[in-house]
Amino acid sequence: GENVEQHPSTLSVQEGDSAVIKCTYSDSASNYFPWYKQELGKRPQLIIDIRSNVGEKKDQRIAVTLNKTAKHFSLHITETQPEDSAVYFCAANFGNEKLTFGTGTRLTIIP
Amino acid sequence: NAGVMQNPRHLVRRRGQEARLRCSPMKGHSHVYWYRQLPEEGLKFMVYLQKENIIDESGMPKERFSAEFPKEGPSILRIQQVVRGDSAAYFCASSPNSRGEQYFGPGTRLTVT
Numbered sequence: 330g331e332n333v334e335q336h337p338s339t340l341s342v343q344e345g346d347s348a349v350i351k352c353t354y355s356d357s358a359s360n361y362f363p364w365y366k367q368e369l370g371k372r373p374q375l376i377i378d379i380r381s382n383v384g385e386k387k388d389q390r391i392a393v394t395l396n397k398t399a400k401h402f403s404l405h406i407t408e409t410q411p412e413d414s415a416v417y418f419c420a421a422n423f424g425n426e427k428l429t430f431g432t433g434t435r436l437t438i439i440p
Numbered sequence: 441n442a443g444v445m446q447n448p449r450h451l452v453r454r455r456g457q458e459a460r461l462r463c464s465p466m467k468g469h470s471h472v473y474w475y476r477q478l479p480e481e482g483l484k485f486m487v488y489l490q491k492e493n494i495i496d497e498s499g500m501p502k503e504r505f506s507a508e509f510p511k512e513g514p515s516i517l518r519i520q521q522v523v524r525g526d527s528a529a530y531f532c533a534s535s536p537n538s539r540g541e542q543y544f545g546p547g548t549r550l551t552v553t
Contacts, residue, residue: 428485430482430484432481
């Protein structure tokens, strides 16, 4: 079935250190993998995405890597700052347009 | 370019009443998706629509829930005879095409008393 698993569910990181969140997906036909950041009471915001023809994509302090063979992808945040504290969701499409989301990672940056 | 708009932002309904949630996609976007988010949980797909067509409603309960995206006007998610379990945040997202990024609206927080 259509399934996206996300780990860890909570993550605390010292300010300035790196944070890594990992997701696995079930369908090898998936070809689009976005990451969303959601602050408390706010809308999910698209922060970065990757398509299956690319192995890595970077945007300033944020990067995403994709391993199609292993069916997993990861979000990397470097030089973390307090404003990075939020819940992060990975997602994957399953050969169609709808997205299936992971269960979220609550990231806390410790000043 | 205004983002995805949703209204109302907060909606309180008594059990048995109807809830109507509206979503106006970003300008130039003709694909609309509705998701439901329970407290402390992820987003669950409900329905995907294009203008005047429901493309995929596999995530929407068969009873009491319906959605439309008319030729003119916003997309509407309608919940009839609401129950307490319908209390959640309902987000819509829009995309310019079927392969495009999905951008979310601010959500409608439905509370059923």
